[in-house]
Amino acid sequence: xxxxxxxxxxxxxxxxxxxxxxxxxxxxxxxxxxxxxxxxxxxxxxxxxxxxxxxxxxxxxxxxxxxxxxxxxxxxxxxxxxxxxxxxxxxxxxxxxxxxxxxxxxxxxxxxxxxxxxxxxxxxxxxxxxxxxxxxxxxxxxxxxxxxxxxxxxxxxxxxxxxxxxxxxxxxxxxxxxxxxxxxxxxxxxxxxxxxxxxxxxxxxxxxxxxxxxxxxxxxxxxxxxxxx
Numbered sequence: 001x002x003x004x005x006x007x008x009x010x011x012x013x014x015x016x017x018x019x020x021x022x023x024x025x026x027x028x029x030x031x032x033x034x035x036x037x038x039x040x041x042x043x044x045x046x047x048x049x050x051x052x053x054x055x056x057x058x059x060x061x062x063x064x065x066x067x068x069x070x071x072x073x074x075x076x077x078x079x080x081x082x083x084x085x086x087x088x089x090x091x092x093x094x095x096x097x098x099x100x101x102x103x104x105x106x107x108x109x110x111x112x113x114x115x116x117x118x119x120x121x122x123x124x125x126x127x128x129x130x131x132x133x134x135x136x137x138x139x140x141x142x143x144x145x146x147x148x149x150x151x152x153x154x155x156x157x158x159x160x161x162x163x164x165x166x167x168x169x170x171x172x173x174x175x176x177x178x179x180x181x182x183x184x185x186x187x188x189x190x191x192x193x194x195x196x197x198x199x200x201x202x203x204x205x206x207x208x209x210x211x212x213x214x215x216x217x218x219x220x221x222x223x224x225x226x227x228x229x
Contacts, residue, residue: 049213053154054133062207066143069201077146080199087161099165107176114225122164122218126157138204145204155214156206163218166192171222
């Protein structure tokens with residue numbers, strides 16, 4: 001093989017010097033670090049607020065926000081009662097079946113199985129955490145209470161049910177789905193979650209913090225499960 005002239009070697013060296021270096025993994029590692037930090041912050045916040053709920057009957061802003069929602073929503077709470085019933089048996093099982101079916105169609109049987117684990121985990125948590133926190137239900141002297149309910153105000157079993165099904169689908173769609181329908185489907189999930197939040201406040205069944213914190217716990221649980229696959 002003929003030897004390359006010095007000028008050609010010099011040219012090659014110059015080109016290699018100018019060529020962009022391969023992207024280092026530092027940017028990716030930094031992004032992952034930020035995600036992990038956000039995960040830790042949300043996890044600590046969920047635990048801290050859950051502990052605080054045991055000692056605070058309601059959080060600042062809960063009363064004012066509940067009154068505002070009750071002012072905006074119809075006087076008749078039939079719609080809120082009907083919506084809330086979708087998280088009770090047997091409709092919660094229908095909701096679970098839909099979640100499993102949609103998860104299977106989007107991402108396969110493993111994610112359908114995770115949907116079942118998501119629902120089961122939040123059901124167990126709701127049964128266990130309620131008596132531990134024992135937060136009183138909203139008082140009729142502060143807001144309108146459609147029906148006096150027993151049990152703890154936090155966590156909201158309704159919110160845990162919806163977070164573990166509708167919320168699970170929203171998280172799954174955000175990481176596994178693509179195309180024009182992806183964002184629309186996520187918006188639909190968010191609308192259902194918002195309607196559920198408004199329904200529970202309209203009934204005076206929960207404080208806003210009960211529902212939102214239960215949603216947060218459910219979302220963290222769903223995100224944790226999806227990281228395992």
